[in-house]
Amino acid sequence: MAKVVFPDHLLQQTGGTKETTVEATNFxxxxxxxxxxxxxxxxxxxxxxxxxxxxxxxxxxxxxxxPDSEIYFMQRIEGG
Amino acid sequence: MAEAHDYKAIGTRPVxxxxxxxxxxxxxxxxxxxxxxxxxxxxxxxxxAHARIKRVDVSQALAMDGVYAxxxxxDFPTNERTTDLAKNCMARDKALYHGHxxxxxxxxxxxxxxxxxxxxxxxxxxxxxxxxxDEAMADGAxxxxxxxHTNGDASKPASNVAAIVKFERGDVEQGFAEADVVVEVxxxxxxxxxxxxxxxxxTATINEEGEATVWCCTQGHxxxxxxxxxxxxxxxxxxxxxxxxxxxxxxxxTIIYLEPIAVKLSEMSGRxxxxxxxxxxVFRATGPTSATHCRAKVxxxxxxxxxxxxAWLAYEAGAFxxxxxxxxxxxxxxxxxxxxxSIEGHDVLVNKPKVAAYRAPGAPxxxxxxxxxxxxxxRELGMDPIDLRLKNSADEGTQAPYGPVFPAxxxxxxxxxxxxxxxxxxxxxxxxxxxxxxxxxxxxxxQSSAEAxxxxxxxxxxxxxxxxxxxxxxxxxxxxxxxxxxxxxxxRTHVGDxxxxxxxxxxxGSRTTFxxxxxxxxxxxxxxxxxxxxxxxxxxxxxxxxxxxxxxxxPKPGVNVDANPLSLRDIxxxxxxxxxxxxxxxxxxxxxxxxxxxxNFADVKVDRETGKIDVLSFTGIQDAGTAxxxxxxxxxxxxxxxQGLGWALNEEYIYDENGVMENAGFLxxxxxxxxxxxxxxxxxxEVPNPSHPYGVRGVGETPIVAPLxxxxxxxxxxxxxxxxxxxxxxxxxxEAIDNQADA
Numbered sequence: 001m002a003k004v005v006f007p008d009h010l011l012q013q014t015g016g017t018k019e020t021t022v023e024a025t026n027f028x029x030x031x032x033x034x035x036x037x038x039x040x041x042x043x044x045x046x047x048x049x050x051x052x053x054x055x056x057x058x059x060x061x062x063x064x065x066x067p068d069s070e071i072y073f074m075q076r077i078e079g080g
Numbered sequence: 081m082a083e084a085h086d087y088k089a090i091g092t093r094p095v096x097x098x099x100x101x102x103x104x105x106x107x108x109x110x111x112x113x114x115x116x117x118x119x120x121x122x123x124x125x126x127x128x129a130h131a132r133i134k135r136v137d138v139s140q141a142l143a144m145d146g147v148y149a150x151x152x153x154x155d156f157p158t159n160e161r162t163t164d165l166a167k168n169c170m171a172r173d174k175a176l177y178h179g180h181x182x183x184x185x186x187x188x189x190x191x192x193x194x195x196x197x198x199x200x201x202x203x204x205x206x207x208x209x210x211x212x213x214d215e216a217m218a219d220g221a222x223x224x225x226x227x228x229h230t231n232g233d234a235s236k237p238a239s240n241v242a243a244i245v246k247f248e249r250g251d252v253e254q255g256f257a258e259a260d261v262v263v264e265v266x267x268x269x270x271x272x273x274x275x276x277x278x279x280x281x282x283t284a285t286i287n288e289e290g291e292a293t294v295w296c297c298t299q300g301h302x303x304x305x306x307x308x309x310x311x312x313x314x315x316x317x318x319x320x321x322x323x324x325x326x327x328x329x330x331x332x333x334t335i336i337y338l339e340p341i342a343v344k345l346s347e348m349s350g351r352x353x354x355x356x357x358x359x360x361x362v363f364r365a366t367g368p369t370s371a372t373h374c375r376a377k378v379x380x381x382x383x384x385x386x387x388x389x390x391a392w393l394a395y396e397a398g399a400f401x402x403x404x405x406x407x408x409x410x411x412x413x414x415x416x417x418x419x420x421x422s423i424e425g426h427d428v429l430v431n432k433p434k435v436a437a438y439r440a441p442g443a444p445x446x447x448x449x450x451x452x453x454x455x456x457x458x459r460e461l462g463m464d465p466i467d468l469r470l471k472n473s474a475d476e477g478t479q480a481p482y483g484p485v486f487p488a489x490x491x492x493x494x495x496x497x498x499x500x501x502x503x504x505x506x507x508x509x510x511x512x513x514x515x516x517x518x519x520x521x522x523x524x525x526x527q528s529s530a531e532a533x534x535x536x537x538x539x540x541x542x543x544x545x546x547x548x549x550x551x552x553x554x555x556x557x558x559x560x561x562x563x564x565x566x567x568x569x570x571x572r573t574h575v576g577d578x579x580x581x582x583x584x585x586x587x588x589g590s591r592t593t594f595x596x597x598x599x600x601x602x603x604x605x606x607x608x609x610x611x612x613x614x615x616x617x618x619x620x621x622x623x624x625x626x627x628x629x630x631x632x633x634x635p636k637p638g639v640n641v642d643a644n645p646l647s648l649r650d651i652x653x654x655x656x657x658x659x660x661x662x663x664x665x666x667x668x669x670x671x672x673x674x675x676x677x678x679x680n681f682a683d684v685k686v687d688r689e690t691g692k693i694d695v696l697s698f699t700g701i702q703d704a705g706t707a708x709x710x711x712x713x714x715x716x717x718x719x720x721x722x723q724g725l726g727w728a729l730n731e732e733y734i735y736d737e738n739g740v741m742e743n744a745g746f747l748x749x750x751x752x753x754x755x756x757x758x759x760x761x762x763x764x765x766e767v768p769n770p771s772h773p774y775g776v777r778g779v780g781e782t783p784i785v786a787p788l789x790x791x792x793x794x795x796x797x798x799x800x801x802x803x804x805x806x807x808x809x810x811x812x813x814x815e816a817i818d819n820q821a822d823a
Contacts, residue, residue: 005483008246012231051484055771057671058526072483075245075406077522079589079781080274080331080437 002069004030010048010073013041027052028061030071049076089561090774093711094568096554098325107325110281110297111356118283119148119186121338121345121355122193124200125365126175126182129209129431129739130224133173133182133202140199141185146192149348150200152183156344157313164400166311168434169340175204176224176399177432178740179364181337186345186353209431209739213373213394216240216428224399224429242401243427245409247481255388255420259379263456267804269445269788270732271371271396274438275723275751278327279362284342285352292343293320299329299547300586304336305578311340319343322577323547330723331437334586337366363744367436368733370395370403374449376412384463384471388420389413389453393446395427398434403427404442407522410482411785412446414520415469415491415677417478431739437588439720440521440781444727444788448806451517451789455796465516465793466499466679474677490703490767491518491677497763498679503699512685512696513798519678519702519785523778524589525670529582530599532560532607534662538649540564540607542573542600545584546592550719550780551712555593556600558708559774563604565631566648573600582667590778593708594769595670601773606664611651614658619643672771676778678702680721680786684794691814693729693795697758698787703765705777710764713779718760720783726752727784728791730807 001021006014014020015038022033027050035042049058051072057063058076065071101107138150153172162172171182183200187193210222223238230241256262282296292314298304301321309316326333338355345353357366375392391412395403405425413421458465473492479485498504498516508514530544542560546552553573561568575581584596608628615633616623625639632645655662683696700717707713730750734742743749768775788806795813796802803816 007483008248009231009244012233051482054485054487055672056484056522056524058524059669060671063671070484074482074484075410077407077410077524077589078334078404078437078441079521079524079591080329080334080439080441 001067002030002065002071004034004071006073010044013044014038024065026061026065027063030065045073047076048073050074087562089558089568090706090708091710092558092568093709094554096551097557097572098548098553102325109278109327110324112324113283113295115283115285115352118352118354119188119345119349120190120193121184121186121342121353122190122197123181123341124183124197126171126178126180128175128204128206129178129211130207131175132205132207133171133175134205135203136183137201138183140201141196144192144196144199146188147185147196148351149186149345150183151341151344151348156311163310165307165335168400169311169337179361179433181365184341184345186349210240211430211432211735211739213371213396213428213430216430217394217426224431228401228429240429241426242397242429245406245425247409247423248421249481250420252388252390252420252422256379258387260382261457261460262377262379263453263460264375264377265449265453265456265804266375267449267452269372269448269806271368272438272727272731273363273368273749274330274332276328276330276332279357279359280333280337280366281356282338282342283352283354284339284346286343286346290314291318293322294339294343295322295324296339297324297326297333299326299333299549299588301547301578302545302583303334303586304339307336308339308343312343320577320579323575326547326549329549330439331441331588332366334437334588335367359746360744363749364741365433367398367434369438369441370397370435370445372396372445374446376449376453378453378457380457380461382461384461384468386416386418386472389418390421391423391446391450393425395425395442396430396432396435397427398432399429400434401427401429403435404437406442408442408446411443411520412450413481415474415518416472417474418481421481423481439723439784443521443785444724447519447785448788448792451786452792452802452804455515455793456802466495469518470495486675488767488770489675489677490765493765493767494677494679494701494703497701497765498681501699501701501763503697503761504681508683512683513794513796514681514683515790515793515795515797516679516681517786517789517793519680519782520675521590521781521785522675523594523673524591525595525673526585526591527669528584528596528599529667530596530603530665531581532600532603532664534607534648534652534655536652536655538570538647538652540566540571542571543576543581544573544596544600545576545581546587546596547575549587550716551709552587552592552596554712555597555708559597559600560604562774563601564607564648565629590676590780591673594673594772594776594778595668597776598670598772599666599668602666602668603664606666607662610662610664611648614651614655615646617658618646672769674705674769674771674777676703676782678782678786680790682790682794684791684798686795686798686813688817691810691817693808693813695725695758695791697761698725699761700783701763701765702782703767703777704779705769705772706766706775707764708774708776713764714762716779717762717783720780721760721787722752722757724784724787725757725791728788728806728808730809732807
């Protein structure tokens, strides 16, 4: 089961859950699993960036997720 | 991947291909295009910082001889899905800052257009403005947007605080309780402009089928296309955007202001319309970066080990949500390996122009606060500021404050290089101060496309979609030359418009050399693959038996064939005989941008009679990954340093009590000039990014992050006390010296 960690400002949508585990083989699967847990959260998470095993992605539907992966949601980074 | 010392093209310093045109005035910038029957558009802007718009009547302006079109908010699609961007381009029911566009005209000459603006009637109901981040966050504050709720929570009262973001780890109270020394800094950093020399400009035309063409100066013409389509309610396919050369952007040209208005005026008039902002309009109506109020606190053991850190950040967003406070929160502690911390950031609306990106958006202000606190901590501990940072440095494997674990990073190498640098080891001159600070930026990847076209004489034309701001044409040529194994002068790079090349995100986020470079490398590898196939067919062997080396196809060792190597030129010459033109292409959503760290230090002298601070020397040391074109990496480091020094020493938006900017011009908004600056010394640290074939990180943003705190810390060293707020302008410094004397 991959570990998913939310930043504190998203805890309102997870009912206070900061960390959870999901079963998925890619990031799209992670989003679907989280949507089942907290309906409506996928829309919010689509607007964030995500770090999967230390690698930061802005759009990562097809990125593989391993059973021991660590997934951190974070603000999208833009830049000047 | 080859080792850096094996590269033939990468790491060299050829003259940029666009350089001669730019220094001779031949290059075309945003305002340079003229079309037959072209009109000139001008914008009417709100004289109030906050007002309801009760009525706009353009009829008298339209009746004026020489005026061909006029529009206001009612001429643009408006519904519940209308974006803030659309409302920023043209106000609807409220003017939200002084200078907010409320109507526009197109006329035969700029002079007629200006006069026509005087004939537009606007009935306002002036409202009190809210102009300061603390005032905006106070209970009972005037609301910029009565429908805005913090983090979208409509169960709470409306607020100017659009969002609160938090990052926490461990037990910060416990961490501070364990500390032997705790220091705190409370500081304000003013609004600063990117200071690009070229004002925003565009020309637009639209035909009877509704197909629009826009020429403009921008950091990203694909984004101009989608954003313009959004404001006008058109499809992306109906708009073509052609980028001009760009006279600076630094983040300020990643969004749009004029383009949809020019298209609308063209649609109304049936003629092309050019719109060019004045410098005053640039200051009053385009996005600078956020003014901020930040508090930073850090505690440590006597040996320098940091036990806890906390930060509270409040960023002005301007009239619409979206201050870069998130990146500020995520960068503020990035250089350090910490067990306990908490960071809270606030995105706050005020009646000022909506902020835009500015080089490493949000990081300079946040890190100014924390790096000032780290400096004070070093003083309290009696430690060298580099040693304190080395004691707590983030390394490969450190969990970043925003979550992920860092791969290979170069912060420690930057610190070690600083400690050994002759500018740091030499004693500071008497009466001067020295300050050190760390910088950080994430860098990003995102989407890029590139084509590499092999011409019949073996030259290569690269076509990609990122406007060249900092020498990216040269960098693309170098990576293409390196990949193909041909000389640099056999490659040309062309920036294509939205119809002649594949999608590219903006030139920004320090992404272009990394992400578009990756696409260019892959497009060239596509050419190589095709050339190997042509060679195999020519030699009547299997393609698996062909190698590519030094710009030519050769049979692999042991392959029994009587064949001379075929160069790129040979294969190109016979391309028609072997299958037709050779075209390589690639599209990527580049992942794995490598974070870039820096250390800056400055020596300053304070004139205690005038309050003027002179920067005597400034040194920037930065992990850039592999430097594709070292001179342009150094140029980015120097440019960022100068912008940071300007922000630290003089630059600020000054508003009166009605929200009217009082220094909307370069005479009064004082950016550094050459005579203000010492030579900026640079040292590039090259820790290759493992996610790029040549180890590219990103360069352009990190250099502006540390100069604010480095200058502030140097001034602290020279003065013997800290002035927490910026800029350290002569009046502020003089007042602080007087207050200190009185105390």
